[in-house]
Amino acid sequence: MVASLHIASPETRVGHDVMDGLVALVSAEGLKPGDRLPPETELARRLGVGRHRLREVLTAWARVGIVSRNKGAGTVLAAPITGRTLALPLAVTLEAESLLRTLAVRRPLEIEAVRLAARDAAPTSRDRITARMLDLMVIFDGGGDWRAADRAFHAAIHEATGNPLFGQIIGQLQRAFDEVYATPFGMPQLGSSTIPMHRPLAEAVVAGRADEAADWMARILEDTEAAARAVMEGHR
Amino acid sequence: MVASLHIASPETRVGHDVMDGLVALVSAEGLKPGDRLPPETELARRLGVGRHRLREVLTAWARVGIVSRNKGAGTVLAAPITGRTLALPLAVTLEAESLLRTLAVRRPLEIEAVRLAARDAAPTSRDRITARMLDLMVIFDGGGDWRAADRAFHAAIHEATGNPLFGQIIGQLQRAFDEVYATPFGMPQLGSSTIPMHRPLAEAVVAGRADEAADWMARILEDTEAAARAVMEGHR
């Protein structure tokens, strides 16, 4: 079966065939994440299209994180293209209280994620959750910047669900939140008060107590939302 | 405040300035959804960039549904660009049971949406939900293709939440599902058995009984998932 990748609405089939051809080429070449793609001129020649058309496809792939383009250096594959890969580009209008809106969407997703993780996680995933939680606690107690560790911890939970969609969607929502939120306000350590709750959350997930884990996650999100709301009110 | 729109990962700031300029131009021109944008050549000239660079931005906007491009005719604005619009590009790897994965993500979102709708919906939104439900029932009882009416009904619920993110994300997930699912199998009327449940669902939402509405929504999704699983098994 020939892999196919579409980044397009049903109406906008721009570059449909070029994408398919490029996926087939990458697949035939056996390229893996980290490998460099052939130069654009060669790709265009081998696919029988102009460089502009090829570039539009590569640009679209770069936007969704499939490839990474580096001027001067080449284009490297950043994500595997196995089987069928589908891109869901969606435009979100962020208005006044839009930051809280991203949280409103994240809440059910995060809670469902910890439920699924508690229910379905493999033993190795449970170990990883514990390890990430301990990392987070060490950094937090040491007074350092715990945001990266926090993301790693939650990413471990998302990975444990076995459904990559959770991690991707939540990650994009968080990135949108950070981009809009962190820039205007300084946002040093939003939600520090939630960190201690991560230990019982992790323990509940690892022990398979889904309801308890969901409850802790809900409390964490509640505090996060309250903190975000407070900061927004203070800066109004 | 100058509106800004970014469709890019933090690393891939391709066309960042052109996007900002185009947003400012659209905003200054007072263009609304349905209006036609100036031709590409004029846009490129007014923004002081080449047509190819402008086209990359327009292509990205077309992919996320902000504009609609029509060869021969022009480019029309499809979505409003008010305040900050942020794009969330997602690349999803669709493997064997990937269709069920989209459902797994949709479930918590849909359930949360009906909860919020039952709690917060404005009276006009509640009326619209009832109207869409009645439309759906008429078409279903008449034996016609009820899929469009079904989408309209759920869209009314998403709109009633007051949070456009729900409708957008769920809509994209559904589109991904349809694109992958409808093509290989015929997918005549997947989930017909769930339609009768839409009446009590709508009544619960309109009456503000959030828990009951969430329960009906969960049952609908459960049946949908079972139907999808059955069809997949049958075609294996």
Added chain:
DNA sequence: TTATTGACATTGTCCGACAATGAGCGAGGC
């Protein structure tokens, strides 16, 4: 051995040209 520097490769951007296609307008028939 290490730092520097230069040639080279590769992506980013621009310009121009032509093809493909849809919209709008006018001529002609009823």
Added chain:
DNA sequence: GCCTCGCTCATTGTCGGACAATGTCAATAA
């Protein structure tokens, strides 16, 4: 008068070529 058909034109889609910007890597000198 009104409708239909066909033509012209505007607009997007695609291609080719060229140059700029920049990272990589090897050759060279201290």
